[in-house]
Amino acid sequence: DADVTQTPRNRITKTGKRIMLECSQTKGHDRMYWYRQDPGLGLRLIYYSFDVKDINKGEISDGYSVSRQAQAKFSLSLESAIPNQTALYFCATSETQGHGYTFGSGTRLTVV
């Protein structure tokens, strides 16, 4: 099993729908992150959590919300999806500073 698992792998949804992307990890890491990847823009931070009781907005949090249900689970929600939220979404975890991230395989989301 993968250390960081994202579900679903692919999703097509309609404008205005609520959608949740899920992330679970078996690394035992406290720190978890959500990024989106767009061609030519690299990875941009949406939300991050340094422990279960800590939630922080990243640089592009508008239109998104998160829930940290447990140390191992960090979900990203789009309350009302719009086409410009079409992107590849990555969850990542971190042990401590200097170790970098462990990434999931990504969720490809298309909003039509």
Add this chain to the structure above:
Amino acid sequence: AQSVTQLGSHVSVSEGALVLLRCNYSSSVPPYLFWYVQYPNQGLQLLLKYTSAATLVKGINGFEAEFKKSETSFHLTKPSAHMSDAAEYFCAVSEFNFGNEKLTFGTGTRLTIIP
């Protein structure tokens, strides 16, 4: 605030030739620096990292990078390109944050290998 600039969104090299992918960073404090590789339809995989120890860092798959403070650079190199190196490469920076990692990524460089 920290930031990363990757020069060249696309780089093409011949198989067996030198690979050089450029990364410059901006940071108000000594940074941690990372290179990640992304193969098609996969997540990102750590290639190597600089965490204030040796300035020349060796990573997986024959890649290495040199931290040059005077040039604020952390360029990625490989002496001889292989077809399997074709991928997208991301440079990332992290500033000290009381033990918490928060990476800022560059926009990526897509590496194409010419047979």
